[in-house]
Every structure is written in C-alpha cells, then in structure tokens.
Amino acid sequence: MKKGMLAVVLLLVIVGIWGCAPPQPTSERWYTPQQVADGKLLFASHCAGCHGDQGQGGSDWDRPKADGSYPPQPLNGSGHSWHHTLSSLEKTLAQGGTHPGATMPGFAEVTTKPQRLAIIAAFQDLWGDLIYSKWLYRAGL
Numbered sequence: 701m702k703k704g705m706l707a708v709v710l711l712l713v714i715v716g717i718w719g720c721a722p723p724q725p726t727s728e729r730w731y732t733p734q735q736v737a738d739g740k741l742l743f744a745s746h747c748a749g750c751h752g753d754q755g756q757g758g759s760d761w762d763r764p765k766a767d768g769s770y771p772p773q774p775l776n777g778s779g780h781s782w783h784h785t786l787s788s789l790e791k792t793l794a795q796g797g798t799h800p801g802a803t804m805p806g807f808a809e810v811t812t813k814p815q816r817l818a819i820i821a822a823f824q825d826l827w828g829d830l831i832y833s834k835w836l837y838r839a840g841l
C-alpha cells in the first residue's frame with residue numbers, strides 16, 4: 701500500500717472512532733432563556749404540586765405504592781426523564797400517564813404545544829451538562 705493511501709485509511713479510522721465516541725458534556729441547549737422563564741411559571745402552576753417545586757419528585761419514586769401506581773418521578777435530571785425524546789416528553793405532558801394504573805393527568809386541554817415545550821425547557825434547565833449530553837446522545841430532539 702502506498703504511504704498516501706495508508707495515511708488516508710488511518711485518518712478514516714481515527715475519524716470513525718471519534719464519531720462513535722459519546723459527546724462531551726455540552727452547555728448548548730435547544731431552548732431559549734425566554735422558554736425557560738415561561739416554562740417555570742407554567743411548571744409552578746401545573747406540575748410542582750406533584751413533581752416538587754424543583755422537580756425533585758416524590759419520595760421512593762422508583763418503588764410502586766401499595767395500589768401498584770408509581771409516585772411522580774423527579775424531573776430535575778436525577779430520575780429517568782432523560783431516557784425520553786423531546787417528542788415523547790411532549791406527548792407525556794399532553795396525554796398524561798398512559799400505562800395501566802398511571803395517575804398523571806394530561807395537559808392537552810389547558811396548555812398549547814409551545815407551552816408544553818417551554819415547560820420541558822424549564823425542567824431540562826435543571827439538568828447538569830452531563831445528563832443533558834447523555835439525553836442528546838441517547839434520546840434527544
């Protein structure tokens with residue numbers, strides 16, 4: 701193999717490995733500060749009652765209650781809301797809990813889609829850069 705060819709192959713391998721590596725923590729977000737500000741107000745009136753004013757969730761949130769239903773999960777990045785894509789989060793906010801025994805109400809009647817996206821921006825703004833990057837890599841927009 702000629703030297704030039706070898707260099708090209710090596711370069712492709714390096715770029716390939718680089719491309720597969722998980723992203724480094726990013727501080728770049730999909731939303732604007734205005735969405736976070738709007739979302740915070742909506743979160744306080746619609747969500748904080750169950751998920752906590754800082755999105756900390758209910759206690760023992762990962763264990764079912766006596767009736768088999770689950771307490772509200774944290775939304776501040778310590779739970780598993782970062783496993784869901786933006787559109788599936790938006791769907792949860794619109795429709796509420798859909799699995800059997802779910803108790804979260806839907807908000808499609810009382811919020812618009814831009815408002816629901818703003819609410820998501822508000823709780824994602826509580827996530828550290830590492831969790832946000834993991835979300836982008838695993839689920840994302």
Ligand code: HEC
Nearest residue numbers: 746747750770771772773779780781792797802803804819
């Ligand atoms: C009446 C209590 C209640 C209210 C109000 C409520 N939730 Fe929930 N939420 C829950 C419960 C309980 C769950 C767990 C699933 C279930 O049982 O429905 C849940 C689940 C979720 C999940 C899925 C989390 C995960 O880790 O999979 C998200 C996201 C969520 N809620 C966001 C919100 C947002 C945002 C609001 C406000 C617009 C809101 N919830 C209002 C009770 C509530």
